Amino acid sequence: MALPKFPEGFLWGVSSSAYQVEGAADEDGRGPSTWDTFAAGSGKVLGGDTGKTATDHYHRYREDVGLMRELGVDSYRFSVAWPRVLPEGHGEVNKAGLDFYDRLVDELCANGIAPAVTLFHWDTPQRIEDAGGWLERDTAYRFADYAAIVGERLADRVAMWMPLNEPMVVTIFGHAVGVHAPGLELLFEALPVAHHQLLAHGLATTALRAVGASNIGIANHHVPVWPASDKPGDRSAATLYDGLVNELFAAPILAGRYPTGELAAAMPGPVAEDLKIISTPLDWYGVNYYMPSLVAAPSASSAPTMIDRLEMPAGLPFDFPVVEGYPMTDFGWPVVPEGLHEVLRMLVDRYPDMPPIYITEGGCSYDDERHDDRRVEYLDGHLRALHRAVEDDIDVRGYFVWSIVDNFEWAAGYSQRFGLVHVDYDTLDRTPKDSFYWYRDMIRAQR
Numbered sequence: 001m002a003l004p005k006f007p008e009g010f011l012w013g014v015s016s017s018a019y020q021v022e023g024a025a026d027e028d029g030r031g032p033s034t035w036d037t038f039a040a041g042s043g044k045v046l047g048g049d050t051g052k053t054a055t056d057h058y059h060r061y062r063e064d065v066g067l068m069r070e071l072g073v074d075s076y077r078f079s080v081a082w083p084r085v086l087p088e089g090h091g092e093v094n095k096a097g098l099d100f101y102d103r104l105v106d107e108l109c110a111n112g113i114a115p116a117v118t119l120f121h122w123d124t125p126q127r128i129e130d131a132g133g134w135l136e137r138d139t140a141y142r143f144a145d146y147a148a149i150v151g152e153r154l155a156d157r158v159a160m161w162m163p164l165n166e167p168m169v170v171t172i173f174g175h176a177v178g179v180h181a182p183g184l185e186l187l188f189e190a191l192p193v194a195h196h197q198l199l200a201h202g203l204a205t206t207a208l209r210a211v212g213a214s215n216i217g218i219a220n221h222h223v224p225v226w227p228a229s230d231k232p233g234d235r236s237a238a239t240l241y242d243g244l245v246n247e248l249f250a251a252p253i254l255a256g257r258y259p260t261g262e263l264a265a266a267m268p269g270p271v272a273e274d275l276k277i278i279s280t281p282l283d284w285y286g287v288n289y290y291m292p293s294l295v296a297a298p299s300a301s302s303a304p305t306m307i308d309r310l311e312m313p314a315g316l317p318f319d320f321p322v323v324e325g326y327p328m329t330d331f332g333w334p335v336v337p338e339g340l341h342e343v344l345r346m347l348v349d350r351y352p353d354m355p356p357i358y359i360t361e362g363g364c365s366y367d368d369e370r371h372d373d374r375r376v377e378y379l380d381g382h383l384r385a386l387h388r389a390v391e392d393d394i395d396v397r398g399y400f401v402w403s404i405v406d407n408f409e410w411a412a413g414y415s416q417r418f419g420l421v422h423v424d425y426d427t428l429d430r431t432p433k434d435s436f437y438w439y440r441d442m443i444r445a446q447r
């Protein structure tokens with residue numbers, strides 16, 4: 001059955017990020033990022049994979065834009081690599097790096113595809129990390145300077161801007177539990193990383209506007225949090241987790257406050273003044289939705305807590321039982337389309353000043369090379385759930401599929417494939433999957 005019609009002008013897109021697709025890690029003056037360091041040296045990326053070559057989007061971007069044109073998408077969301085533009089993280093601009101994004105943006109515009117730019121998708125310049133990284137307040141100011149440099153060059157052609165992608169993942173995965181770069185295990189001592197990213201978001205938003213960029217939002221990770229039972233221990237663990245994933249970043253940005261006094265007290269610097277900068281009104285708000293989380297009190301057993309098949313350090317105040325009763329992707333993630341509706345409902349109920357929403361990521365990992373019916377089913381189900389949100393008067397304006405091509409899936413290396421287009425990692429050949437043609441036909445039918 002064909003999908004119901006979305007409102008006129010609804011935006012159809014695809015997403016990617018620099019470290020996951022570009023490759024060319026040592027070319028044209030790019031500086032190292034924390035992900036180069038982490039992938040090469042931590043032993044924490046499956047198969048020892050790195051983003052050194054990735055999908056070679058840096059050289060094959062014309063081919064990839066050609067695929068997007070065939071797909072008929074309105075927009076391509078990609079990220080600019082901070083260390084490609086500023087190899088030291090600040091100071092001297094690497095002209096060749098900035099030129100690459102200029103060419104990519106031109107190529108997109110020439111093909112009628114609106115560029116949507118993320119400025120930080122987790123690839124912190126290693127030099128910035130060496131100086132303390134996101135634990136240092138100064139990083140927020142460096143980031144704003146970088147935002148202004150990119151904005152100045154591209155603002156005349158970029159349709160949508162996102163300073164940050166999923167600051168929660170950088171805070172928790174990168175700095176609290178250490179399964180992502182830079183690999184720190186600070187547990188709750190990681191909270192300053194949240195505040196400095198939020199400040200970076202606010203400062204960059206202002207800096208972008210100052211150089212003429214407009215239509216600024218964020219791509220934030222949201223999760224329906226389901227308590228594992230009605231027991232008070234499970235309920236309070238779920239409330240704590242919900243505060244961290246769904247509110248820690250949304251409340252400062254959308255309502256100018258930290259969700260709890262305890263969290264506010266854990267933050268460094270002049271927090272009240274910073275919150276004014278952080279809550280600079282946005283033009284839109286981006287939601288990345290993949291799945292719900294079932295949350296329980298920490299288990300009494302000695303088995304380690306696992307997330308995404310990764311072992312968490314001991315001492316976390318919650319546990320994540322498997323969500324049962326739904327199909328699973330090949331990553332082991334439950335397929336719960338209704339969760340998309342649930343998360344949007346939650347957000348608009350909690351934040352009355354919510355600007356228009358875009359789904360900046362949604363997608364699934366399946367290993368099928370060509371005939372990925374399960375991805376088609378995933379997308380069909382999620383778009384139906386999204387349409388129900390539209391019918392409920394939630395102001396959603398677009399959907400970006402994660403991802404255009406298979407790519408480097410962080411700690412899972414190349415083992416998980418999220419693409420509408422298959423990548424052969426030996427030859428780097430691209431082959432559209434059935435879901436690619438399904439998405440193309442769906443977009444045509446919507447017009």
Ligand code: GBH
Pocket residue numbers: 017020165166169221223288290292293307308361402409418
């Ligand atoms: C996105 O992150 C990223 O933006 C993108 O780069 C990535 O390739 C894509 O998704 C696919 O993974 O802590 O309860 O959320 C998604 C964030 C964080 C989702 C870890 C799964 C595990 C369970 N991911 N999360 S929970």
